Amino acid sequence: MRPSDMPMEIHAWLNCTGFESVPVGDQPIRIGRGRAAHFVLPRESVARKHAVVAVHKGKFRIKNLSAMGFELNGEEVEGTVDLCVGDLVAIGPFVLRIDDHPIREEHQDEDEPTLPFGLKTRREPKPG
Secondary structure, three states, X not given: OOHHHOOOOXXXXXXXXXXOOEEXXXXXXXXXXXXXXXXXXXXXXXXXXXXXXXXXXXXXXXXEOOOOOEEEOOEEEOOEEEEOOOOEEEEOOEEEEEEOOOOOHHHOOOOOOOOOOOOOOOOOOOOO
C-alpha cells in the first residue's frame, strides 16, 4: 500500500519537481531507486534504499541508509538529522523539499523546489 493510500495524520510533504508529492505521516517514508521505496528516484546515483524520513518524538528526521549519503541545505550528511519545513534534501540529481503542503505541477514554478547543488540555503534560527 502506498503512503497516499493510507489514512493518516499528515505532518509534512516531500516535494520534487516531476514527481507526485508524498505525505509524511506516522509511517516512515523510504526513499530510493528500489521497488520497496515509497518515493522512487530512478537513477544509478541513488541507492535502492537511500534514506528514510520519519516522525520521531514529534520531530521530522531523515536517516541516511546509503554509502552515497545526501545533502541537507547544501551540507553533506551521513547519519540522521532533523528536518524543518523548507529544508532541501539532495539525493543524487534530485532535490526534495520539505513542505507543509503538496506542490501541484500546474501551479509550480519550474525553479522550485529543484535548485543547483552548490546552492546554500539558511535555516531560520531557532527561538530561544
